[in-house]
Amino acid sequence: MPEGDTVLQTAERLRAALADRTLTRFDLRVPRFATADLTGRVVLDVVPRGKHILIRVEGGLTLHSHLRMDGAWRVHAAGERWRGGPAHQIRAVLANEWHTAVGYRLPVLELLRTRDEEQAVGHLGPDLLGPDWDxxxxxxxxxxxxxxxxxxxxxxxxxxxxxxxxxxxxxxxxxxxxxxxxxxxxxxxxxxxxxxxxxxxxxxxxxxxxxxxxxxxxxxxxxxxxxxxxxxxxxxxxxxxxxxxxxxxxxxxxxxxxxxxxxxxxxx
CATH class of the missing domain: 1.10.8.50 (Helicase, Ruva Protein; domain 3)
Structure with missing residues (x-):
């Protein structure tokens, strides 16, 4: 399972690639959210919380993921060959004009209302790398x-x-x-x-x-x-x-x- 520093680094890469940019592709390859499409919306922020990653999107929605043992997010330049595993392991694809973020083997992936984020991360204690560290x-x-x-x-x-x-x-x-x-x-x-x-x-x-x-x-x-x-x-x-x-x-x-x-x- 990734440590908190790895999750923070992953979130920072995602933020640099996605934040303040409009999604040109939004593809979740999990049955529950397979029909969700946020194309055309702006990614507002990417926030790490312990070992969780919260990708906040315009319209009050958050994509919540947890890497668990072997999940990973890979960021590629537009048009670059994807690296991170075979295609059948891909669970999420978020793209804009400049970058594509691909989530592999993500055991936890859900789309929720931003106002409901506490349902996913509210049980956590103080985050060693977060503003709530106490x-x-x-x-x-x-x-x-x-x-x-x-x-x-x-x-x-x-x-x-x-x-x-x-x-x-x-x-x-x-x-x-x-x-x-x-x-x-x-x-x-x-x-x-x-x-x-x-x-x-x-x-x-x-x-x-x-x-x-x-x-x-x-x-x-x-x-x-x-x-x-x-x-x-x-x-x-x-x-x-x-x-x-x-x-x-x-x-x-x-x-x-x-x-x-x-x-x-x-x-x-």
Whole structure:
């Protein structure tokens, strides 16, 4: 599942290509909305909300999409060959005189009234990259169920919106605890610092072509191109901090990574 920084970058590309321009093509390849046609209307804005993307169109309508595990939006210049997957995976095509945006494998795609956007995203907690970001509220949400494993609480978008499996593993490493530690057992200063670091990491990576957690304002360690993440995807390889082999195990339906020496707490 894409992280919040990836979703924001996608929304920015869509906004640059579509906003303030009139649609010359609007094609939704999902049964419920297959007959919808907004051709001739102006795209007003493209807004990321956690891991959701809201494309607002003239006339009070919003195209809501969520990438989930492997969905993607690709932006092409007019007349350019589309790249992103075979034609049968295309779920949406939005075009204007200059650009075409093509949505592939979008598991969530719906057209709704702009005034009803909260029905799609109102359940989300504070957005780490949004104007509603509120670290104190996010911290309260995260600790509301003290017995819940920290990794699960971080992934719950109702607590704070934008963290995916990569940042979950990296944040737990930086906090020096395992993802299975009950959230309520985090010392208060560590919990507060974790939330702050989460915002800093996502913000720092919004402008990077390749996600990096080992070089930030809070972690000033220059690393090589194969050492951009502390533990995620590094099973069996040496921990960048202590050299102990990184371990991997499933937490729920997703793999999680941790260093058995640097991180304390229960393990999966």
């Amino acid at each position: 670290p104190e509220r996010a911290l309260r949400n995260l600790l509301a169920d003290p017995g819940r494993p920290l990794g699960e609480a971080l992934l719950d978008q109702r607590n704070l919106a934008g963290i995916g499996n990569i940042y979950k593993a990296e944040l737990c490493f930086l906090a020096r605890v395992t993802p299975w530690l009950p959230a309520g057992e985090l010392p208060a200063p560590v919990a507060a610092r974790l939330v702050t670091t989460a915002g800093q990491l996502l913000e720092a990576n919004c402008a990077r072509p390749v996600r990096t957690t080992t070089t930030t304002r809070t972690v000033p360690h220059g690393r090589g191109p194969r050492e951009r993440l502390w533990v995620y995807g590094r099973a069996g390889r040496p921990c960048l901090r202590c050299g102990t082999p990184v371990r991997v195990a499933d937490q729920g339906t997703r793999p999680t990574y941790w260093c058995p020496r640097c991180q304390s707490g229960p393990t999966g």
